[in-house]
Amino acid sequence: xxxxxxxxxxxxxxxxxxxxxxxxxxxxxxxxxxxxxxxxxxxxxxxxxxxxxxxxxxxxxxxxxxxxxxxxxxxxxxxxxxxxxxxxxxxxxxxxxxxxxxxxxxxxxxxxxxxxxxxxxxxxxxxxxxxxxxxxxxxxxxxxxxxxxxxxxxxxxxxxxxxxxxxxxxxxxxxxxxxxxxxxxxxxxxxxxxxxxxxxxxxxxxxxxxxxxxxxxxxxxxxxxxxxxxxxxxxxxxxxxxxxxxxxxxxxxxxxxxxxxxxxxxxxxxxxxxxxxxxxxxxxxxxxxxxxxxxxxxxxxxxxxxxxxxxxxxxxxxxxxxxxxxxxxxxxxxxxxxxxxxxxxxxxxxxxxxxxxxxxxxxxxxxxxxxxxxxxxxxxxxxxxxxxxxxxxxxxxxxxxxxxxxxxxxxxxxxxxxxxxxxxxxxxxxxxxxxxxxxxxxxxxxxxxxxxxxxxxxxxxxxxxxxxxxxxxxxxxxxxxxxxxxxxxxxxxxxxxxxxxxxxx
Amino acid sequence: xxxxxxxxxxxxxxxxxxxxxxxxxxxxxxxxxxxxxxxxxxxxxxxxxxxxxxxxxxxxxxxxxxxxxxxxxxxxxxxxxxxxxxxxxxxxxxxxxxxxxxxxxxxxxxxxxxxxxxxxxxxxxxxxxxxxxxxxxxxxxxxxxxxxxxxxxxxxxxxxxxxxxxxxxxxxxxxxxxxxxxxxxxxxxxxxxxxxxxxxxxxxxxxxxxxxxxxxxxxxxxxxxxxxxxxxxxxxxxxxxxxxxxxxxxxxxxxxxxxxxxxxxxxxxxxxxxxxxxxxxxxxxxxxxxxxxxxxxxxxxxxxxxxxxxxxxxxxxxxxxxxxxxxxxxxxxxxxxxxxxxxxxxxxxxxxxxxxxxxxxxxxxxxxxxxxxxxxxxxxxxxxxxxxxxxxxxxxxxxxxxxxxxxxxxxxxxxxxxxxxxxxx
Ligand SMILES: Cc1cc2nc3c(=O)[nH]c(=O)nc-3n(C[C@H](O)[C@H](O)[C@H](O)COP(=O)(O)O)c2cc1C
Ligand code: SF4
Ligand code: SF4
Ligand code: SF4
Ligand code: FES
Numbered sequence: 001x002x003x004x005x006x007x008x009x010x011x012x013x014x015x016x017x018x019x020x021x022x023x024x025x026x027x028x029x030x031x032x033x034x035x036x037x038x039x040x041x042x043x044x045x046x047x048x049x050x051x052x053x054x055x056x057x058x059x060x061x062x063x064x065x066x067x068x069x070x071x072x073x074x075x076x077x078x079x080x081x082x083x084x085x086x087x088x089x090x091x092x093x094x095x096x097x098x099x100x101x102x103x104x105x106x107x108x109x110x111x112x113x114x115x116x117x118x119x120x121x122x123x124x125x126x127x128x129x130x131x132x133x134x135x136x137x138x139x140x141x142x143x144x145x146x147x148x149x150x151x152x153x154x155x156x157x158x159x160x161x162x163x164x165x166x167x168x169x170x171x172x173x174x175x176x177x178x179x180x181x182x183x184x185x186x187x188x189x190x191x192x193x194x195x196x197x198x199x200x201x202x203x204x205x206x207x208x209x210x211x212x213x214x215x216x217x218x219x220x221x222x223x224x225x226x227x228x229x230x231x232x233x234x235x236x237x238x239x240x241x242x243x244x245x246x247x248x249x250x251x252x253x254x255x256x257x258x259x260x261x262x263x264x265x266x267x268x269x270x271x272x273x274x275x276x277x278x279x280x281x282x283x284x285x286x287x288x289x290x291x292x293x294x295x296x297x298x299x300x301x302x303x304x305x306x307x308x309x310x311x312x313x314x315x316x317x318x319x320x321x322x323x324x325x326x327x328x329x330x331x332x333x334x335x336x337x338x339x340x341x342x343x344x345x346x347x348x349x350x351x352x353x354x355x356x357x358x359x360x361x362x363x364x365x366x367x368x369x370x371x372x373x374x375x376x377x378x379x380x381x382x383x384x385x386x387x388x389x390x391x392x393x394x395x396x397x398x399x400x401x402x403x404x405x406x407x408x409x410x411x412x413x414x415x416x417x418x419x420x421x422x423x424x425x426x427x428x429x430x431x432x433x434x435x436x437x438x439x440x441x442x443x444x445x446x447x448x449x450x451x452x453x454x455x456x457x458x459x460x461x462x463x464x465x466x467x468x469x470x471x472x473x474x475x476x477x478x479x480x481x482x483x484x485x486x487x488x489x490x491x492x493x494x495x496x497x498x499x500x501x502x503x504x505x
Numbered sequence: 506x507x508x509x510x511x512x513x514x515x516x517x518x519x520x521x522x523x524x525x526x527x528x529x530x531x532x533x534x535x536x537x538x539x540x541x542x543x544x545x546x547x548x549x550x551x552x553x554x555x556x557x558x559x560x561x562x563x564x565x566x567x568x569x570x571x572x573x574x575x576x577x578x579x580x581x582x583x584x585x586x587x588x589x590x591x592x593x594x595x596x597x598x599x600x601x602x603x604x605x606x607x608x609x610x611x612x613x614x615x616x617x618x619x620x621x622x623x624x625x626x627x628x629x630x631x632x633x634x635x636x637x638x639x640x641x642x643x644x645x646x647x648x649x650x651x652x653x654x655x656x657x658x659x660x661x662x663x664x665x666x667x668x669x670x671x672x673x674x675x676x677x678x679x680x681x682x683x684x685x686x687x688x689x690x691x692x693x694x695x696x697x698x699x700x701x702x703x704x705x706x707x708x709x710x711x712x713x714x715x716x717x718x719x720x721x722x723x724x725x726x727x728x729x730x731x732x733x734x735x736x737x738x739x740x741x742x743x744x745x746x747x748x749x750x751x752x753x754x755x756x757x758x759x760x761x762x763x764x765x766x767x768x769x770x771x772x773x774x775x776x777x778x779x780x781x782x783x784x785x786x787x788x789x790x791x792x793x794x795x796x797x798x799x800x801x802x803x804x805x806x807x808x809x810x811x812x813x814x815x816x817x818x819x820x821x822x823x824x825x826x827x828x829x830x831x832x833x834x835x836x837x838x839x840x841x842x843x844x845x846x847x848x849x850x851x852x853x854x855x856x857x858x859x860x861x862x863x864x865x866x867x868x869x870x871x872x873x874x875x876x877x878x879x880x881x882x883x884x885x886x887x888x889x890x891x892x893x894x895x896x897x898x899x900x901x902x903x904x905x906x907x908x909x910x911x912x913x914x915x916x917x918x919x920x921x922x923x924x925x926x927x928x929x930x
Pocket of ligand 2: 095098110
């Protein structure tokens with residue numbers, strides 16, 4: 001640790017850090033475009049200029065490393081003037097078409113302009129105009145808005161190593177081009193460039209003109225695509241904004257970095273998975289008893305009666321949260337029922353696999369840690385009562401077959417799931433499960449990181465958490481989580497302790 | 506005639522042939538170098554006060570001492586890009602006296618432990634590159650290049666690399682990227698080339714003229730070099746004089762020769778006996794001077810004192826018939842065109858400066874344009890990745906300040922102040 005001064009206050013920071021990173025950790029944000037924590041340092045935007053005592057000229061915070069006794073000013077007259085200058089330069093040839101720009105509302109140029117400049121441009125020459133182009137099936141490029149920070153170029157060079165974008169030409173004619181649209185089509189991480197573009201130059205075709213970001217609610221969640229546990233932001237259209245008509249629809253999933261995980265990006269499969277969750281048609285809207293919709297109270301009563309047997313089984317799910325699973329587990333334990341876990345699916349890894357070591361279901365690790373027997377070990381399948389937790393997504397096909405026969409042969413079977421599947425169709429009672437954005441839930445990823453996924457919107461239709469159907473005494477999912485942590489992990493944990501980056505087991 | 510160090514072709518026009526070069530004492534410096542320890546060579550160069558002829562005047566020996574000691578691939582690169590407007594000196598060393606550069610490269614390579622050298626030469630100098638290559642072939646044949654040179658145990662290979670014609674590739678890190686086959690975009694410093702240069706290995710980049718000074722320094726000793734030129738500004742200097750003079754050309758003179766002597770004696774005075782209006786003393790990036798500076802000694806420190814610089818030593822002379830608006834609009838266009846486009850202030854600022862100057866030149870200038878230009882200059886200076894942005898400012902800002910009345914006149918009267926102007930660029 002060394003000591004530095006930022007704006008006349010003394011701080012202890014780690015040696016070797018850049019000024020920008022050191023300041024960030026302290027909570028001082030230095031404006032920047034080209035810096036990105038997961039990419040090499042380009043130092044080209046010059047937005048991060050700060051004053052360092054003893055230096056003849058302002059220094060780029062993103063590339064200058066702290067040294068003992070360094071005195072830094074992030075808001076001095078020189079710095080403010082430098083920022084203003086850079087913003088004016090960037091805006092010279094910028095269309096400022098914020099009203100039709102999808103980045104509007106989360107655009108760094110917009111933000112910094114209002115914060116640091118807000119002056120009229122002195123540029124009186126015609127602006128150069130280029131055509132907006134779909135550079136791949138997924139992505140468009142609006143070169144007019146580009147600030148040439150080269151984040152996109154570096155991402156494709158350094159992270160996916162696929163080199164689809166590059167800068168060409170010199171001086172004010174310099175611009176970004178796509179040299180291989182086909183590769184970009186097939187790059188399973190390509191859509192990240194729309195997230196890392198600090199302005200509205202790169203965007204997703206799918207999101208284009210679709211939604212103003214301030215009409216959405218943005219919540220940090222855990223991607224349900226696999227066991228890597230990538231952090232995502234889920235943007236849900238806000239019910240209150242009747243202007244837009246649709247309620248509680250997921251309009252977008254995008255990256256939320258988690259430095260503890262070392263994860264800054266998400267794969268396109270995870271990003272576009274939201275469409276599965278928006279399928280309202282197939283949603284289980286109410287409890288369904290033998291093909292008839294019933295109400296919540298009736299469903300609770302049926303379960304109470306039907307589960308009052310000796311030989312019952314509960315099959316948990318690697319596709320559901322700790323809260324849902326543990327509620328079911330406690331229910332089984334109280335009744336003396338058997339508990340099993342299905343095998344997770346195992347999918348081929350994409351050619352460029354950044355974070356996943358194996359493709360498994362998001363909460364597979366929880367069930368493994370509990371050392372539950374697999375469904376393949378179910379010997380006797382004629383149960384009086386069977387409950388299975390199912391979700392959007394897949395489990396191992398062999399397990400599927402096994403579970404289906406257990407359900408079919410049970411005297412009374414219950415399936416808890418959000419979308420009606422073959423499981424639900426073969427069960428006596430189907431319970432409407434929430435999808436992950438409708439409730440708080442925790443997951444343990446393949447690196448044993450326990451993470452909290454946040455609730456983004458209300459329960460859709462008559463969906464309820466499982467513990468409500470099972471008449472448990474819990475008042476919230478968090479209570480179940482606390483109990484799970486204590487009993488199964490021997491840890492004193494709650495949502496607050498998990499924080500934004502999770503808890504490493 | 507003063508001492509000839511670099512332009513040995515003035516003594517023997519055929520010195521580009523290795524035999525003739527050897528007859529004039531060529532490769533003696535290399536032989537002597539091999540009797541010395543590498544560090545002692547660096548010490549000798551340090552003691553000679555040799556300063557970089559590429560623009561910044563950085564002490565060469567000191568630069569060499571930044572190279573890490575010990576094993577590991579290191580490179581010695583000769584900057585033969587010669588892109589600074591007004592500069593045309595290195596080409597003569599290479600085409601007329603190439604062996605002196607080659608000898609300097611081997612000595613430098615030995616001193617720094619670099620076993621590979623590159624001469625990065627601008628694309629337009631293809632014919633010079635051919636001459637160089639022929640000289641390199643000769644040197645290999647005679648055992649001055651290649652394996653175990655002169656039984657010293659030292660290996661050194663030398664390659665000529667043609668650039669593709671970009672001013673910014675003369676900036677040492679732009680040059681290194683270009684040499685590696687990448688776009689000629691300067692790198693962020695630190696790390697400096699001595700830590701992370703060509704292919705990520707320690708590298709030193711020196712100008713042609715700088716390197717060509719080395720053989721004689723080693724052969725005759727630092728004291729001999731120190732005896733030429735004023736203190737801390739030693740050796741001879743090649744001044745390339747262009748513009749409105751009767752006898753434009755290149756002149757090897759002792760460092761510190763007064764500007765007046767160079768223009769009026771060596772370059773034959775101003776065309777048509779006209780008055781001097783302005784002079785750029787060190788390539789277009791050196792702030793412009795006026796007639797009151799004629800008695801200035803042309804060396805690093807003296808020019809720095811008056812707010813300009815020796816740069817490449819290229820002197821551009823402008824007579825009273827020069828329109829400053831026209832001249833500097835042309836130069837502004839050069840910088841805007843040559844900006845690599847990487848960093849915001851240079852990319853946007855140089856283009857904007859040119860557009861404003863162009864509109865003044867086209868008699869469409871607006872009130873306030875001059876202040877706007879000066880303000881933009883302030884927002885570029887010191888805020889870019891490489892010094893090209895600064896160079897543009899050092900060219901334009903002093904000109905606009907010094908000749909503000911001419912620019913104002915253009916704006917106000919919508920015509921040129923100079924009647925019957927003679928173009929300069
Ligand atoms: C835009 C720009 C262009 C340059 N062009 C040249 C050039 O053509 N030749 C050269 O020797 N140095 C040039 N330089 C200077 C080099 O970066 C470097 O400082 C020099 O080659 C070092 O050699 P020296 O130490 O022998 O002077 C240029 C610098 C800049 C910023
Ligand atoms: S990129 Fe940002 S500043 Fe530019 S139009 Fe879009 S929202 Fe506005
Ligand atoms: S497209 Fe976006 S990310 Fe890429 S260089 Fe331009 S502004 Fe930066
Ligand atoms: S100063 Fe100009 S030439 Fe140098 S890196 Fe920046 S844009 Fe490129
Ligand atoms: S963030 Fe430092 S120069 Fe761009």
